[in-house]
Amino acid sequence: MSQNVLPDYKKEIVNHWKDPSPEQLKDSSIRGFRISTALHAYLYLAVMGLLVLIWILTVIRRGLIFFWPMHPMFGWGFACGYHIVLYLSYDDKVHFLSKLRKRPNFGVPFITHAWFYISINIYLIVLNILFSPVPWSAFVVIGWGIAFGIHLIVASLSGTQNQKQIQIPEVIKTNYCHSCGAEIANRPGAKFCAYCGNNVQD
Structure with a gap:
């Protein structure tokens, strides 16, 4: 084994501290979005259920039949529903919303x-x-x-207009450092590995 190549366990340590990939960032943000949406929906249902219970007790005691909880149901429902719609569009649960968003x-x-x-x-x-x-x-x-x-x-x-497609030059390619084995970006002008400092142009 070359002296410049680190053992496998050290490669795992280096890979553990790498910046997260776009897929990992998306999964993490979607997971947080899912949790916040679930909490929002739970609080909405709990509070609206409490208001309906208060309305029922009011009807029994005073005979006020008008269903006044409809106002907070709609008012809070606007924001809660919007939260759910955004979650469904970003999490690709509803393909129509996902396609529309993109x-x-x-x-x-x-x-x-x-x-x-x-x-x-x-x-x-x-x-x-x-x-x-x-x-x-x-x-x-x-x-x-x-x-x-x-x-x-x-x-x-x-x-529907014929728009010019932005061509992104393929200047960023996946490469691996010869010294530590970490995944690096081969950008023009890059000389050293960001993890171990090895000269990547060797």
């Missing part, structure tokens, strides 16, 4: 616009049905729908 000129801004347009207008329609015979919610649906339609058209047209 499409040029659509992405997260379009998903955000679509979610709040749909959810808020449902809330306004429910309020309209419960409290007023005048269909005032139609003005919001149509007015906001025009803006949403413009967003959709502009994103679609921009995505």
